[in-house]
Amino acid sequence: MRGSRPLFVLGAAVVALAGCSNPIVTTKETSEQTAPPVAATTSARPSNDKLVNAFDFYTRTDDVRSGYYFASPSGSWRCVIVPRTWAGCQSSSGTGRIGVTGAPDTVTDADGQSAAPNSIVVGTQEDPQFASLPAEQFKQPSGTPKTLPFNKILAAAGFRCNISQQTGISCMSEQTGKGFTFSTTGASWQYTDVP
Structure with missing residues (x-):
């Protein structure tokens, strides 16, 4: 026919x-x-060959400052995964605004006050957001944080983070799949896997 x-x-x-x-x-x-x-x-799932050894990034000094600390290859950003609590990043200078295009002028800090956002975070169960956090929460308690290489994944304590030259830094909660991707040119509220 x-x-x-x-x-x-x-x-x-x-x-x-x-x-x-x-x-x-x-x-x-x-x-x-x-x-x-x-x-x-x-094939959409990350492959194990892109994972770094999380132990190499872990620092434990006390319950408040224990975490998986890493820096971006440029040295402009420092990030931390606080086990089963939150993951986030802050400018290496640790002062002032976060320096991401499109960030809000103010956010509410832990004391309920308006403050300039200096961080981007995602909690275990919470939505990703801009935040105002003390710089010491992103500073490795001892030594210098190890650099997370481009296109490698740090998966630890319920979170997954990576750095890509194309998209920037990305982190997510493995429990909810909620996350962020950001660079100085902007932020999106989703995790972006490495190529």
């Missing part, structure tokens, strides 16, 4: 194109495949 031939050709072309993007080689005829294999969709 004339009407069914274009649909068959289009359907075969779609199956053939799907087969080209599928990394799994099959010996079945392409006309027998009705859906791509499940393995083709699992």
Whole structure:
């Protein structure tokens, strides 16, 4: 039939194109495949070869200052994962505004006062947000924080963070999937995985 031939050709072309993007080689005829294999969709998860050893970033001095501390490759940002509590970043200068385009003029600090935002954070169960936090919360208690290399992932204590030259710094709560991605040019309220 004339009407069914274009649909068959289009359907075969779609199956053939799907087969080209599928990394799994099959010996079945392409006309027998009705859906791509499940393995083709699992590549969205981060691979273990991008994880750094979290132990290398951990510093414990007391219950308040224990955490996974890291710095950006440029040295402009310092970040921390506070186990099962929050993850966030602050300018290395630790003073003044955060320096991210689009940040609000003020936020409410821990004392309920209006203050300039100097940090970006995500809690275990909370939404990501700009915040005003003391600089010492981002300073490693002893020594210099280790640099987290570009396109590597620090996964520790319920959080995941990475740094990409294309998108900036990104962190998320592994419990909720909520997170942030930011650079000096702006922030978005979602985690961006490394390429």
